[in-house]
Amino acid sequence: MNGQFFKNSLHGEGAHFDTAKVFDGVDWQEAGDKTGDFPHSIWELLFHMNYWQDYMLDLLNGQTPKSQNPDEESWPHTPSPESEDEWDSAIAYFLKGLEEAEQESTKDLLEKVVPGREDTRGDCLQTIVLHNTYHAGQVVFARKIKGDWPPTERES
Template structure:
């Protein structure tokens, strides 16, 4: 692996897990209760649960490309948002959190080991590094929304503190 590939990979790892620019994703989610996850806020179109499911949908979609597959694109972007506002129970919520974090770990593994400028046959014009950057930026964007919703519901910071304060 070239030095520049390795440096870009390490930058992607930091973006995927959250470093410097925002709280690590693994610290921002685990203490959220199913009740908080399903709570709606006036003027905000989605619950934390819906944001998490949407993040997982696109993360899974992009990871499929990295794994050599060609996922079926949704008919509409709206198809990537669940209708259900809340998880059915604690087990479903924990599975939702676990699934998203496992996907982040898969992306991190790719960032550490893949030739990042390699094109993706199933996605013309895109590279492995580009897909990983997309996962990182999409997750960061929506993680910011989750943190804001937590603040609005008085559920911030998480145990151990959060930053920015």
């Protein structure tokens, strides 16, 4: 695997809809809706994706994540964003994280980046790709249930 593989994978190229665009056209007030028995709102999924993407980027940057309880902290306490600004900021943060991961993919993928562990840069990037892909699929499914998929041409 090489850096181009990860860059393409971060966006689902050749496999699925661009991960960076799954939130396009989602209204902030609808982001907290849960339809049917679907367990998470789109807001909850975005929050969770941001948390873990940030966690892995910290590892890639040689930082120790500060979390004491990531399983609990990685989900928001409310199913909806409190404002349009919070929603827009969360999407911008997610996209910024994708860009940071892309930059990491240009570096030595075999470099061990987690002190005291065998994790390489490639391992951490693979975790970001797989985790984001899984939850992006959930976002698409939630939007399909609500009749809000695919985004209109203007949105994507």
